[in-house]
Amino acid sequence: MTITFQDLNLSSALMQSISKMGFEEPSPIQAQTIPLGLQNKDVIGQAQTGTGKTAAFGIPLIEKIDMKNENIQALVVAPTRELAIQVSEELYKIGYHKRSRVLPIYGGQDINRQIRALKKNPHIIVGTPGRLIDHINRKTLKLGSVHTIVLDEADEMLNMGFIEDIEAILSNVPKERQTLLFSATMPDPIRRIAEKFMVNPELVKVKAKEMTVPNITQYYLDVHEKKKFDVLTRLLDIQSPELAIVFGRTKRRVDELSEALTLRGYTAEGIHGDLTQAKRMSTLRKFKEGAIEVLVATDVAARGLDISGVTHVYNFDVPQDPESYVHRIGRTGRAGKTGMAMTFVTPREMDIVKNIERTTKKKMDRMKPPTLDEAIESQQQLASEKLRSTIENENLEFYKRTAENLLEEFDAQTVLAAAIKLMTKEPNTANVKLTDEPPAFSKSHKNRSSNNRRRGDSQRSSGGGANKGRFYGQKSKSGGNSKRRYSNSNK
Numbered sequence: 001m002t003i004t005f006q007d008l009n010l011s012s013a014l015m016q017s018i019s020k021m022g023f024e025e026p027s028p029i030q031a032q033t034i035p036l037g038l039q040n041k042d043v044i045g046q047a048q049t050g051t052g053k054t055a056a057f058g059i060p061l062i063e064k065i066d067m068k069n070e071n072i073q074a075l076v077v078a079p080t081r082e083l084a085i086q087v088s089e090e091l092y093k094i095g096y097h098k099r100s101r102v103l104p105i106y107g108g109q110d111i112n113r114q115i116r117a118l119k120k121n122p123h124i125i126v127g128t129p130g131r132l133i134d135h136i137n138r139k140t141l142k143l144g145s146v147h148t149i150v151l152d153e154a155d156e157m158l159n160m161g162f163i164e165d166i167e168a169i170l171s172n173v174p175k176e177r178q179t180l181l182f183s184a185t186m187p188d189p190i191r192r193i194a195e196k197f198m199v200n201p202e203l204v205k206v207k208a209k210e211m212t213v214p215n216i217t218q219y220y221l222d223v224h225e226k227k228k229f230d231v232l233t234r235l236l237d238i239q240s241p242e243l244a245i246v247f248g249r250t251k252r253r254v255d256e257l258s259e260a261l262t263l264r265g266y267t268a269e270g271i272h273g274d275l276t277q278a279k280r281m282s283t284l285r286k287f288k289e290g291a292i293e294v295l296v297a298t299d300v301a302a303r304g305l306d307i308s309g310v311t312h313v314y315n316f317d318v319p320q321d322p323e324s325y326v327h328r329i330g331r332t333g334r335a336g337k338t339g340m341a342m343t344f345v346t347p348r349e350m351d352i353v354k355n356i357e358r359t360t361k362k363k364m365d366r367m368k369p370p371t372l373d374e375a376i377e378s379q380q381q382l383a384s385e386k387l388r389s390t391i392e393n394e395n396l397e398f399y400k401r402t403a404e405n406l407l408e409e410f411d412a413q414t415v416l417a418a419a420i421k422l423m424t425k426e427p428n429t430a431n432v433k434l435t436d437e438p439p440a441f442s443k444s445h446k447n448r449s450s451n452n453r454r455r456g457d458s459q460r461s462s463g464g465g466a467n468k469g470r471f472y473g474q475k476s477k478s479g480g481n482s483k484r485r486y487s488n489s490n491k
Protein backbone atom coordinates (compact mmCIF):
# COMPACT_ATOMS: atom_id res chain seq x y z
CA MET A 1 0.00 0.00 0.00
CA THR A 2 1.40 3.39 -0.86
CA ILE A 3 1.46 5.98 1.87
CA THR A 4 -0.01 9.38 1.06
CA PHE A 5 0.74 12.72 2.70
CA GLN A 6 -2.76 12.51 4.24
CA ASP A 7 -1.67 9.35 6.08
CA LEU A 8 1.12 11.26 7.82
CA ASN A 9 -1.18 13.40 10.02
CA LEU A 10 0.37 16.72 9.12
CA SER A 11 -1.12 20.09 10.01
CA SER A 12 -3.16 21.86 7.37
CA ALA A 13 -0.49 24.58 7.05
CA LEU A 14 2.09 22.00 6.04
CA MET A 15 -0.32 20.14 3.79
CA GLN A 16 -1.01 23.42 2.00
CA SER A 17 2.71 24.09 1.47
CA ILE A 18 3.37 20.56 0.27
CA SER A 19 0.56 20.85 -2.23
CA LYS A 20 1.85 24.24 -3.38
CA MET A 21 5.28 22.67 -3.90
CA GLY A 22 3.56 20.22 -6.21
CA PHE A 23 4.43 17.08 -4.26
CA GLU A 24 1.73 14.48 -4.90
CA GLU A 25 2.98 11.62 -2.81
CA PRO A 26 5.83 11.13 -0.35
CA SER A 27 9.00 9.52 -1.66
CA PRO A 28 10.00 6.27 0.10
CA ILE A 29 12.52 7.97 2.43
CA GLN A 30 9.87 10.58 3.31
CA ALA A 31 7.22 7.94 4.00
CA GLN A 32 9.60 6.13 6.33
CA THR A 33 11.29 8.98 8.20
CA ILE A 34 8.55 11.61 8.59
CA PRO A 35 6.70 9.53 11.24
CA LEU A 36 9.97 8.88 13.11
CA GLY A 37 10.86 12.56 12.93
CA LEU A 38 7.49 13.50 14.41
CA GLN A 39 8.06 11.01 17.26
CA ASN A 40 11.38 12.70 18.12
CA LYS A 41 13.42 9.61 17.31
CA ASP A 42 17.07 9.90 16.30
CA VAL A 43 17.41 8.80 12.68
CA ILE A 44 20.17 7.96 10.24
CA GLY A 45 18.52 8.29 6.84
CA GLN A 46 20.22 6.88 3.80
CA ALA A 47 18.54 7.11 0.42
CA GLN A 48 19.70 7.63 -3.14
CA THR A 49 20.48 11.08 -4.55
CA GLY A 50 17.54 13.21 -5.60
CA THR A 51 14.93 11.23 -3.66
CA GLY A 52 13.77 14.03 -1.36
CA LYS A 53 15.84 13.71 1.80
CA THR A 54 15.56 17.45 2.46
CA ALA A 55 11.79 17.31 2.87
CA ALA A 56 12.17 13.99 4.73
CA PHE A 57 13.82 15.87 7.59
CA GLY A 58 12.32 19.27 6.76
CA ILE A 59 8.64 18.35 7.07
CA PRO A 60 8.75 16.96 10.66
CA LEU A 61 11.26 19.63 11.68
CA ILE A 62 8.92 22.43 10.65
CA GLU A 63 5.87 20.64 11.99
CA LYS A 64 7.50 20.68 15.42
CA ILE A 65 8.33 24.41 15.43
CA ASP A 66 6.37 26.19 18.12
CA MET A 67 5.36 29.54 16.64
CA LYS A 68 4.80 31.00 20.11
CA ASN A 69 8.44 30.40 20.95
CA GLU A 70 10.75 33.11 19.58
CA ASN A 71 13.97 31.14 20.09
CA ILE A 72 15.96 29.11 17.62
CA GLN A 73 14.44 25.63 17.79
CA ALA A 74 16.11 23.73 14.99
CA LEU A 75 19.55 23.71 13.42
CA VAL A 76 20.58 22.16 10.10
CA VAL A 77 24.29 21.83 9.33
CA ALA A 78 25.44 21.39 5.72
CA PRO A 79 28.95 21.03 4.25
CA THR A 80 28.86 23.82 1.66
CA ARG A 81 27.49 27.33 1.45
CA GLU A 82 25.47 26.65 -1.67
CA LEU A 83 23.83 23.67 -0.03
CA ALA A 84 23.03 25.66 3.11
CA ILE A 85 21.27 28.25 0.95
CA GLN A 86 19.37 25.62 -1.03
CA VAL A 87 18.23 23.74 2.06
CA SER A 88 17.03 26.96 3.66
CA GLU A 89 15.05 27.72 0.50
CA GLU A 90 13.36 24.31 0.63
CA LEU A 91 12.58 24.76 4.35
CA TYR A 92 11.19 28.20 3.59
CA LYS A 93 8.80 26.63 1.09
CA ILE A 94 7.76 23.87 3.48
CA GLY A 95 7.12 26.43 6.24
CA TYR A 96 5.50 28.98 3.94
CA HIS A 97 1.96 28.64 5.25
CA LYS A 98 3.04 28.06 8.82
CA ARG A 99 5.13 31.26 8.47
CA SER A 100 8.14 29.76 10.19
CA ARG A 101 11.34 31.75 9.78
CA VAL A 102 14.52 30.23 8.36
CA LEU A 103 17.92 31.90 8.23
CA PRO A 104 20.92 30.61 6.28
CA ILE A 105 24.31 31.36 7.85
CA TYR A 106 27.48 30.60 5.92
CA GLY A 107 31.04 31.73 5.38
CA GLY A 108 31.91 34.42 2.86
CA GLN A 109 28.90 36.51 3.79
CA ASP A 110 29.10 39.72 5.87
CA ILE A 111 28.96 38.61 9.49
CA ASN A 112 27.37 41.83 10.76
CA ARG A 113 24.46 41.34 8.43
CA GLN A 114 24.06 37.85 9.80
CA ILE A 115 24.18 39.19 13.35
CA ARG A 116 21.40 41.64 12.54
CA ALA A 117 19.33 38.88 10.93
CA LEU A 118 19.87 36.64 13.95
CA LYS A 119 18.29 39.33 16.13
CA LYS A 120 15.03 38.98 14.22
CA ASN A 121 14.24 35.68 15.94
CA PRO A 122 14.52 33.01 13.30
CA HIS A 123 13.11 29.62 14.31
CA ILE A 124 15.47 27.58 12.16
CA ILE A 125 19.11 28.10 11.23
CA VAL A 126 20.79 26.37 8.30
CA GLY A 127 24.54 26.83 8.38
CA THR A 128 28.00 25.65 7.45
CA PRO A 129 30.16 24.42 10.33
CA GLY A 130 32.84 27.12 10.36
CA ARG A 131 30.50 30.09 10.38
CA LEU A 132 28.24 28.50 12.98
CA ILE A 133 31.24 28.07 15.31
CA ASP A 134 32.18 31.66 14.63
CA HIS A 135 28.77 32.87 15.81
CA ILE A 136 28.81 30.54 18.81
CA ASN A 137 32.16 32.01 19.87
CA ARG A 138 30.88 35.55 19.41
CA LYS A 139 27.81 34.59 21.42
CA THR A 140 25.61 35.82 18.60
CA LEU A 141 24.02 32.39 18.10
CA LYS A 142 22.11 30.96 21.04
CA LEU A 143 21.30 27.30 20.73
CA GLY A 144 19.88 26.65 24.22
CA SER A 145 16.33 26.08 22.90
CA VAL A 146 17.24 23.85 19.96
CA HIS A 147 15.32 20.57 20.04
CA THR A 148 16.19 19.26 16.57
CA ILE A 149 19.54 19.13 14.85
CA VAL A 150 20.13 17.77 11.36
CA LEU A 151 23.47 16.95 9.78
CA ASP A 152 22.82 16.93 6.04
CA GLU A 153 25.55 15.08 4.13
CA ALA A 154 26.77 13.89 7.53
CA ASP A 155 29.39 11.50 6.13
CA GLU A 156 30.95 14.30 4.10
CA MET A 157 31.25 16.65 7.04
CA LEU A 158 32.85 13.98 9.20
CA ASN A 159 35.11 12.86 6.35
CA MET A 160 36.32 16.34 5.71
CA GLY A 161 37.65 16.96 9.17
CA PHE A 162 34.68 18.89 10.46
CA ILE A 163 34.33 16.44 13.35
CA GLU A 164 35.68 18.85 15.96
CA ASP A 165 33.48 21.61 14.66
CA ILE A 166 30.44 19.34 14.76
CA GLU A 167 31.26 18.27 18.29
CA ALA A 168 31.69 21.87 19.34
CA ILE A 169 28.32 22.78 17.83
CA LEU A 170 26.61 19.81 19.46
CA SER A 171 28.05 20.70 22.86
CA ASN A 172 26.10 23.97 22.62
CA VAL A 173 22.80 22.23 21.93
CA PRO A 174 20.83 20.71 24.84
CA LYS A 175 21.37 16.98 25.36
CA GLU A 176 17.61 16.45 25.24
CA ARG A 177 17.35 16.80 21.53
CA GLN A 178 16.61 14.90 18.39
CA THR A 179 19.59 14.28 16.10
CA LEU A 180 19.08 13.37 12.45
CA LEU A 181 21.73 12.42 9.91
CA PHE A 182 21.08 12.23 6.20
CA SER A 183 23.11 11.27 3.16
CA ALA A 184 23.00 9.10 0.05
CA THR A 185 26.16 7.41 1.33
CA MET A 186 27.02 6.37 4.84
CA PRO A 187 30.18 4.26 4.98
CA ASP A 188 30.32 2.10 8.13
CA PRO A 189 33.28 3.79 9.86
CA ILE A 190 31.60 7.16 9.48
CA ARG A 191 28.31 5.79 10.71
CA ARG A 192 29.98 4.54 13.85
CA ILE A 193 31.44 7.99 14.55
CA ALA A 194 28.05 9.53 13.89
CA GLU A 195 26.28 7.21 16.26
CA LYS A 196 28.34 8.69 19.10
CA PHE A 197 26.17 11.81 18.91
CA MET A 198 22.90 9.93 18.94
CA VAL A 199 20.60 8.00 21.26
CA ASN A 200 19.38 4.63 19.92
CA PRO A 201 19.24 5.88 16.34
CA GLU A 202 16.99 4.15 13.86
CA LEU A 203 18.79 3.37 10.64
CA VAL A 204 16.45 3.98 7.74
CA LYS A 205 17.97 2.66 4.58
CA VAL A 206 15.64 2.70 1.67
CA LYS A 207 15.69 -0.70 0.07
CA ALA A 208 17.51 -0.41 -3.21
CA LYS A 209 19.83 -2.93 -4.72
CA GLU A 210 22.07 -0.23 -6.09
CA MET A 211 23.39 2.88 -4.44
CA THR A 212 22.63 4.98 -7.53
CA VAL A 213 19.19 5.62 -9.00
CA PRO A 214 18.19 3.54 -12.04
CA ASN A 215 17.21 6.64 -14.03
CA ILE A 216 20.87 7.62 -14.54
CA THR A 217 22.54 5.68 -17.33
CA GLN A 218 26.19 5.32 -16.45
CA TYR A 219 29.08 5.05 -18.89
CA TYR A 220 32.84 5.07 -18.75
CA LEU A 221 35.18 5.98 -21.59
CA ASP A 222 38.81 4.95 -21.96
CA VAL A 223 40.58 8.21 -22.72
CA HIS A 224 44.22 9.23 -22.59
CA GLU A 225 44.88 12.34 -20.54
CA LYS A 226 45.82 14.40 -23.60
CA LYS A 227 42.67 13.41 -25.52
CA LYS A 228 40.18 14.17 -22.76
CA PHE A 229 39.35 17.68 -23.90
CA ASP A 230 38.62 16.73 -27.50
CA VAL A 231 36.46 13.86 -26.31
CA LEU A 232 34.56 16.19 -23.98
CA THR A 233 33.80 18.73 -26.70
CA ARG A 234 32.71 16.01 -29.12
CA LEU A 235 30.39 14.52 -26.52
CA LEU A 236 28.94 17.96 -25.77
CA ASP A 237 28.30 18.46 -29.49
CA ILE A 238 26.76 15.04 -29.99
CA GLN A 239 24.73 14.76 -26.80
CA SER A 240 23.77 18.46 -26.70
CA PRO A 241 22.83 18.50 -23.01
CA GLU A 242 20.26 20.93 -21.73
CA LEU A 243 22.56 21.67 -18.76
CA ALA A 244 25.78 19.81 -18.04
CA ILE A 245 28.15 19.61 -15.11
CA VAL A 246 31.79 18.74 -15.76
CA PHE A 247 33.73 17.66 -12.68
CA GLY A 248 37.48 18.25 -12.50
CA ARG A 249 39.82 17.16 -9.75
CA THR A 250 41.53 20.41 -8.81
CA LYS A 251 40.81 24.12 -8.75
CA ARG A 252 43.43 24.72 -11.43
CA ARG A 253 41.79 22.06 -13.57
CA VAL A 254 38.42 23.74 -13.21
CA ASP A 255 39.84 27.17 -14.11
CA GLU A 256 41.67 25.84 -17.15
CA LEU A 257 38.74 23.75 -18.33
CA SER A 258 36.20 26.53 -18.12
CA GLU A 259 38.55 28.87 -19.98
CA ALA A 260 39.21 26.23 -22.63
CA LEU A 261 35.51 25.54 -23.13
CA THR A 262 34.79 29.25 -23.43
CA LEU A 263 37.54 29.60 -26.01
CA ARG A 264 35.93 26.86 -28.06
CA GLY A 265 32.57 28.58 -28.03
CA TYR A 266 30.67 26.96 -25.18
CA THR A 267 29.09 29.04 -22.45
CA ALA A 268 30.90 27.64 -19.46
CA GLU A 269 31.94 28.87 -16.03
CA GLY A 270 33.77 27.28 -13.15
CA ILE A 271 32.99 26.97 -9.47
CA HIS A 272 35.39 25.99 -6.68
CA GLY A 273 36.33 26.90 -3.15
CA ASP A 274 38.86 29.64 -3.97
CA LEU A 275 36.36 31.90 -5.71
CA THR A 276 34.61 34.65 -3.78
CA GLN A 277 31.20 33.83 -2.43
CA ALA A 278 29.64 36.44 -4.71
CA LYS A 279 31.22 34.79 -7.77
CA ARG A 280 30.16 31.30 -6.66
CA MET A 281 26.59 32.43 -6.23
CA SER A 282 26.38 34.38 -9.48
CA THR A 283 27.80 31.46 -11.45
CA LEU A 284 25.33 29.06 -9.91
CA ARG A 285 22.47 31.44 -10.53
CA LYS A 286 23.40 31.82 -14.20
CA PHE A 287 23.60 28.06 -14.52
CA LYS A 288 20.15 27.59 -12.97
CA GLU A 289 18.73 30.19 -15.32
CA GLY A 290 20.33 28.51 -18.33
CA ALA A 291 22.62 31.45 -19.15
CA ILE A 292 25.54 29.03 -18.77
CA GLU A 293 25.21 25.59 -20.39
CA VAL A 294 28.20 23.97 -18.79
CA LEU A 295 29.17 24.25 -15.14
CA VAL A 296 32.71 23.13 -14.45
CA ALA A 297 33.20 22.22 -10.81
CA THR A 298 35.30 20.57 -8.16
CA ASP A 299 33.59 18.32 -5.64
CA VAL A 300 32.33 21.48 -3.92
CA ALA A 301 29.30 21.14 -6.22
CA ALA A 302 28.97 17.37 -5.85
CA ARG A 303 26.89 17.23 -2.70
CA GLY A 304 23.21 17.91 -2.45
CA LEU A 305 22.80 20.58 -5.14
CA ASP A 306 19.41 20.28 -6.79
CA ILE A 307 19.35 22.00 -10.19
CA SER A 308 16.58 20.95 -12.50
CA GLY A 309 17.57 20.62 -16.13
CA VAL A 310 20.94 18.96 -15.50
CA THR A 311 20.76 16.16 -18.04
CA HIS A 312 24.44 15.18 -18.27
CA VAL A 313 27.32 14.81 -15.82
CA TYR A 314 30.87 14.37 -17.10
CA ASN A 315 33.61 13.14 -14.79
CA PHE A 316 36.47 14.69 -16.72
CA ASP A 317 38.72 13.36 -13.97
CA VAL A 318 37.74 10.14 -12.30
CA PRO A 319 36.49 10.77 -8.73
CA GLN A 320 38.79 9.69 -5.93
CA ASP A 321 36.34 7.43 -4.15
CA PRO A 322 33.00 5.72 -4.74
CA GLU A 323 31.06 8.10 -2.48
CA SER A 324 32.21 11.10 -4.46
CA TYR A 325 31.14 9.30 -7.67
CA VAL A 326 27.66 8.62 -6.30
CA HIS A 327 27.12 12.26 -5.33
CA ARG A 328 28.62 13.74 -8.50
CA ILE A 329 26.47 11.71 -10.89
CA GLY A 330 23.49 12.29 -8.60
CA ARG A 331 23.32 15.91 -9.79
CA THR A 332 21.31 14.49 -12.69
CA GLY A 333 18.43 12.00 -12.68
CA ARG A 334 16.69 13.70 -9.75
CA ALA A 335 13.08 13.37 -8.62
CA GLY A 336 12.31 10.68 -11.20
CA LYS A 337 13.90 12.46 -14.18
CA THR A 338 16.40 10.71 -16.42
CA GLY A 339 20.07 11.55 -16.82
CA MET A 340 23.39 10.38 -18.23
CA ALA A 341 26.79 10.15 -16.57
CA MET A 342 30.09 9.76 -18.44
CA THR A 343 33.31 9.02 -16.58
CA PHE A 344 36.68 9.48 -18.32
CA VAL A 345 39.20 6.86 -17.32
CA THR A 346 42.91 6.94 -18.23
CA PRO A 347 44.67 3.59 -18.68
CA ARG A 348 46.03 3.40 -15.16
CA GLU A 349 42.75 4.29 -13.47
CA MET A 350 40.67 1.25 -14.35
CA ASP A 351 40.95 -0.19 -10.81
CA ILE A 352 39.20 2.91 -9.49
CA VAL A 353 36.25 2.22 -11.77
CA LYS A 354 36.11 -1.37 -10.56
CA ASN A 355 36.14 -0.15 -6.97
CA ILE A 356 33.29 2.26 -7.70
CA GLU A 357 31.26 -0.50 -9.35
CA ARG A 358 31.78 -2.79 -6.36
CA THR A 359 30.50 -0.15 -3.96
CA THR A 360 27.54 1.01 -6.02
CA LYS A 361 26.67 -2.55 -7.12
CA LYS A 362 26.11 -1.21 -10.59
CA LYS A 363 28.19 -1.73 -13.71
CA MET A 364 28.98 1.17 -15.98
CA ASP A 365 28.66 0.51 -19.70
CA ARG A 366 31.64 1.17 -21.88
CA MET A 367 31.18 3.99 -24.39
CA LYS A 368 33.58 4.45 -27.27
CA PRO A 369 34.95 7.99 -27.48
CA PRO A 370 33.31 9.57 -30.51
CA THR A 371 35.47 10.31 -33.53
CA LEU A 372 35.74 13.74 -35.13
CA ASP A 373 33.66 12.53 -38.08
CA GLU A 374 30.91 11.36 -35.76
CA ALA A 375 30.89 14.73 -34.02
CA ILE A 376 30.62 16.62 -37.32
CA GLU A 377 27.94 14.28 -38.60
CA SER A 378 25.83 14.78 -35.53
CA GLN A 379 26.21 18.53 -35.90
CA GLN A 380 24.91 18.25 -39.44
CA GLN A 381 22.07 16.11 -38.20
CA LEU A 382 21.20 18.83 -35.73
CA ALA A 383 21.32 21.47 -38.47
CA SER A 384 19.01 19.49 -40.71
CA GLU A 385 16.57 18.95 -37.85
CA LYS A 386 16.51 22.71 -37.30
CA LEU A 387 15.88 23.28 -41.01
CA ARG A 388 13.06 20.73 -41.00
CA SER A 389 11.33 22.31 -38.04
CA THR A 390 11.73 25.78 -39.54
CA ILE A 391 10.15 24.56 -42.78
CA GLU A 392 7.25 23.03 -40.87
CA ASN A 393 6.62 25.79 -38.35
CA GLU A 394 7.66 29.15 -39.71
CA ASN A 395 6.45 31.57 -42.31
CA LEU A 396 9.21 31.74 -44.95
CA GLU A 397 7.53 34.02 -47.53
CA PHE A 398 9.81 36.91 -46.75
CA TYR A 399 12.93 34.83 -47.53
CA LYS A 400 11.80 33.19 -50.74
CA ARG A 401 12.89 35.99 -53.12
CA THR A 402 16.50 35.78 -51.93
CA ALA A 403 16.33 32.00 -52.17
CA GLU A 404 15.14 32.23 -55.78
CA ASN A 405 17.95 34.63 -56.65
CA LEU A 406 20.50 32.18 -55.27
CA LEU A 407 18.91 29.28 -57.12
CA GLU A 408 19.24 31.13 -60.42
CA GLU A 409 22.96 31.27 -59.84
CA PHE A 410 23.67 27.86 -58.16
CA ASP A 411 22.04 24.45 -58.00
CA ALA A 412 19.81 23.63 -55.01
CA GLN A 413 22.20 21.14 -53.42
CA THR A 414 25.07 23.65 -53.35
CA VAL A 415 22.91 26.38 -51.82
CA LEU A 416 21.63 24.06 -49.10
CA ALA A 417 25.07 22.67 -48.35
CA ALA A 418 26.30 26.22 -47.78
CA ALA A 419 23.39 26.92 -45.43
CA ILE A 420 24.12 23.75 -43.45
CA LYS A 421 27.81 24.62 -43.27
CA LEU A 422 26.92 27.98 -41.76
CA MET A 423 24.71 26.31 -39.18
CA THR A 424 27.23 23.64 -38.27
CA LYS A 425 29.83 24.07 -35.59
CA GLU A 426 32.97 22.98 -37.34
CA PRO A 427 36.04 21.66 -35.56
CA ASN A 428 37.50 24.55 -33.68
CA THR A 429 41.22 24.50 -33.31
CA ALA A 430 41.63 27.48 -30.99
CA ASN A 431 44.59 26.59 -28.80
CA VAL A 432 43.69 25.63 -25.29
CA LYS A 433 45.95 25.16 -22.30
CA LEU A 434 45.31 22.23 -20.00
CA THR A 435 47.89 21.04 -17.51
CA ASP A 436 48.08 17.24 -17.27
CA GLU A 437 46.76 15.68 -14.08
CA PRO A 438 48.52 12.59 -12.77
CA PRO A 439 46.36 9.44 -12.61
CA ALA A 440 44.11 9.23 -9.57
CA PHE A 441 44.63 6.73 -6.80
CA SER A 442 41.98 5.45 -4.42
CA LYS A 443 41.88 7.31 -1.17
CA SER A 444 40.94 5.47 1.99
CA HIS A 445 38.61 7.06 4.51
CA LYS A 446 41.41 7.20 7.01
CA ASN A 447 43.44 9.31 4.65
CA ARG A 448 40.62 11.64 3.98
CA SER A 449 39.71 12.33 7.56
CA SER A 450 43.26 13.25 8.45
CA ASN A 451 43.67 15.88 5.77
CA ASN A 452 41.26 18.64 6.47
CA ARG A 453 41.06 19.52 2.85
CA ARG A 454 37.79 21.27 2.90
CA ARG A 455 38.43 23.43 5.90
CA GLY A 456 38.41 26.24 3.35
CA ASP A 457 34.72 26.57 4.03
CA SER A 458 35.26 27.62 7.57
CA GLN A 459 37.09 30.81 6.64
CA ARG A 460 36.50 32.83 9.74
CA SER A 461 36.82 36.16 7.96
CA SER A 462 33.82 38.33 7.42
CA GLY A 463 34.60 39.13 3.81
CA GLY A 464 31.87 41.18 2.19
CA GLY A 465 29.71 38.83 0.20
CA ALA A 466 27.16 40.43 -2.07
CA ASN A 467 24.28 38.62 -0.48
CA LYS A 468 22.16 39.89 2.28
CA GLY A 469 21.44 37.89 5.38
CA ARG A 470 17.79 37.31 4.81
CA PHE A 471 14.88 35.38 6.11
CA TYR A 472 12.96 33.11 3.94
CA GLY A 473 10.34 34.16 6.44
CA GLN A 474 7.32 35.99 5.25
CA LYS A 475 8.24 37.25 1.85
CA SER A 476 5.40 36.70 -0.53
CA LYS A 477 7.48 34.63 -2.89
CA SER A 478 5.12 32.32 -4.63
CA GLY A 479 6.07 29.05 -6.12
CA GLY A 480 4.31 27.57 -9.11
CA ASN A 481 1.49 25.21 -8.48
CA SER A 482 2.47 22.61 -11.02
CA LYS A 483 2.29 19.01 -9.95
CA ARG A 484 5.55 17.25 -9.30
CA ARG A 485 5.36 13.52 -9.12
CA TYR A 486 8.18 11.95 -7.23
CA SER A 487 8.35 9.04 -9.62
CA ASN A 488 8.90 8.86 -13.37
CA SER A 489 7.99 12.44 -14.12
CA ASN A 490 9.65 12.80 -17.50
CA LYS A 491 9.98 9.37 -18.91
Ligand SMILES: Nc1ncnc2c1ncn2[C@@H]1O[C@H](COP(=O)(O)OP(=O)(O)OP(=O)(O)O)[C@@H](O)[C@H]1O
Pocket (backbone or CB within 6 Å): 022, 023, 024, 025, 026, 027, 030, 047, 048, 049, 050, 051, 052, 053, 054, 055, 183, 184, 303, 304, 305, 306, 330, 334, 335, 484, 485, 486, 487
Ligand atom coordinates in the same frame (compact mmCIF):
# COMPACT_ATOMS: atom_id res chain seq x y z
N1 LIG B 1 7.45 13.96 -2.64
C1 LIG B 1 8.01 14.61 -3.65
N2 LIG B 1 7.40 14.68 -4.85
C2 LIG B 1 7.99 15.35 -5.88
N3 LIG B 1 9.17 15.98 -5.81
C3 LIG B 1 9.82 15.94 -4.64
C4 LIG B 1 9.29 15.26 -3.50
N4 LIG B 1 10.15 15.39 -2.48
C5 LIG B 1 11.18 16.13 -2.94
N5 LIG B 1 11.00 16.46 -4.23
C6 LIG B 1 11.91 17.25 -5.07
O1 LIG B 1 12.94 16.38 -5.49
C7 LIG B 1 14.16 17.10 -5.68
C8 LIG B 1 15.30 16.41 -4.95
O2 LIG B 1 15.12 16.49 -3.55
P1 LIG B 1 16.33 16.63 -2.53
O3 LIG B 1 17.27 17.70 -2.97
O4 LIG B 1 15.78 16.72 -1.18
O5 LIG B 1 17.07 15.20 -2.74
P2 LIG B 1 18.15 14.49 -1.82
O6 LIG B 1 17.62 13.14 -1.54
O7 LIG B 1 18.50 15.35 -0.67
O8 LIG B 1 19.39 14.36 -2.83
P3 LIG B 1 20.97 14.45 -2.53
O9 LIG B 1 21.39 13.11 -2.00
O10 LIG B 1 21.58 14.73 -3.86
O11 LIG B 1 21.17 15.53 -1.54
C9 LIG B 1 13.89 18.51 -5.16
O12 LIG B 1 13.67 19.36 -6.26
C10 LIG B 1 12.64 18.35 -4.33
O13 LIG B 1 11.88 19.54 -4.26
Ligand SMILES: [Mg+2]
Pocket (backbone or CB within 6 Å): 053, 054, 152, 304
Ligand atom coordinates in the same frame (compact mmCIF):
# COMPACT_ATOMS: atom_id res chain seq x y z
MG1 LIG C 1 20.16 16.37 -0.04
